[in-house]
Amino acid sequence: MFEASYQMLLANCPDFGRISTLPWDEKIFGFPVADYQSGDARVIAGAKREFSKTLEAWADVNRVELVGASVPAEDVLWCTLLPILGFTFVDYTIKISQPRLQAWTPPPTKGAVRLAEPADEAGVEYIAQHAFRAGRYHRDGRFPRALSDLRYKQWMTNAFTSLGQGSRLYLTGEVGHATGFFHVNLDGEYAYITIIAVAPDKQGGRTGLDLAAGALADLKAIGIRKMNSKISAMNSGVMNLAVFLGWRLADAHAVFHWHAPDAPHLVKEEDVFL
Numbered sequence: 001m002f003e004a005s006y007q008m009l010l011a012n013c014p015d016f017g018r019i020s021t022l023p024w025d026e027k028i029f030g031f032p033v034a035d036y037q038s039g040d041a042r043v044i045a046g047a048k049r050e051f052s053k054t055l056e057a058w059a060d061v062n063r064v065e066l067v068g069a070s071v072p073a074e075d076v077l078w079c080t081l082l083p084i085l086g087f088t089f090v091d092y093t094i095k096i097s098q099p100r101l102q103a104w105t106p107p108p109t110k111g112a113v114r115l116a117e118p119a120d121e122a123g124v125e126y127i128a129q130h131a132f133r134a135g136r137y138h139r140d141g142r143f144p145r146a147l148s149d150l151r152y153k154q155w156m157t158n159a160f161t162s163l164g165q166g167s168r169l170y171l172t173g174e175v176g177h178a179t180g181f182f183h184v185n186l187d188g189e190y191a192y193i194t195i196i197a198v199a200p201d202k203q204g205g206r207t208g209l210d211l212a213a214g215a216l217a218d219l220k221a222i223g224i225r226k227m228n229s230k231i232s233a234m235n236s237g238v239m240n241l242a243v244f245l246g247w248r249l250a251d252a253h254a255v256f257h258w259h260a261p262d263a264p265h266l267v268k269e270e271d272v273f274l
Helices: 025-028 042-047 048-061 078-082 116-132 145-162 205-220 236-244
Strands: 016-020 035-039 067-073 085-097 167-174 177-187 192-196 226-232 248-259
Touching: 025 035, 025 145, 025 177, 042 048, 042 078, 067 078, 067 085, 067 167, 078 085, 078 205, 078 248, 085 236, 116 145, 116 177, 145 177, 145 192, 177 205, 192 205, 205 236, 226 236, 236 248
Parallel strands: 035 067, 192 226
Antiparallel strands: 016 035, 067 248, 085 226, 085 248, 167 177, 177 192
């Protein structure tokens, strides 16, 4: 139901790249947004006007108000071309990984980590809705902040419905009064961290370290050997945590947003600076 379905932006022209609406985000926001997968930068650079008209026409037909694009940060051609095509830079993402979790030694912690219980859901949702300042929607001045926050709240609502053998949610704090959360999906000996957050009033202290170190120690104990995730490089707290815990950082991507003309749900460009 929520799978993206990519198609060529321009029929029979793979050089123009592929595009798809994002049903999961549309359900939360109440209007369509899309993801663009880049084609051949040199071809598009020679057909900029045609590309822009094609993208705008596709967005108009599909009622799409925002199109995201993510390209390798070292790709100078695409990072130069996207702003020319009307895209605005909003974020960098970076992959973090621990390929040898069984050889990793957890640092000392002061706070206990536990698995989530049903009574924790409301508190976790509150943290998710209020803790984030990084991420591509939060870093886009034209995107409504309330919808960016709602996206993370819904993320955790969905996480609670998935908890089980392949999905674990680690928390700090007492039952019903969580101070941080760390969610992972498991696949055999592999774990993918989907989201981490600490309550606003606990940020800058030890909660994040205790949460991450405790969760990883438990994953190690149950036999997980490798883990990875993708984070916003704008989140210096998580970046510092990743370095302290010995995670590897790689595969930086630059994220851009294109906004449809007169998009009714987006902040008007002239109002961003008010």
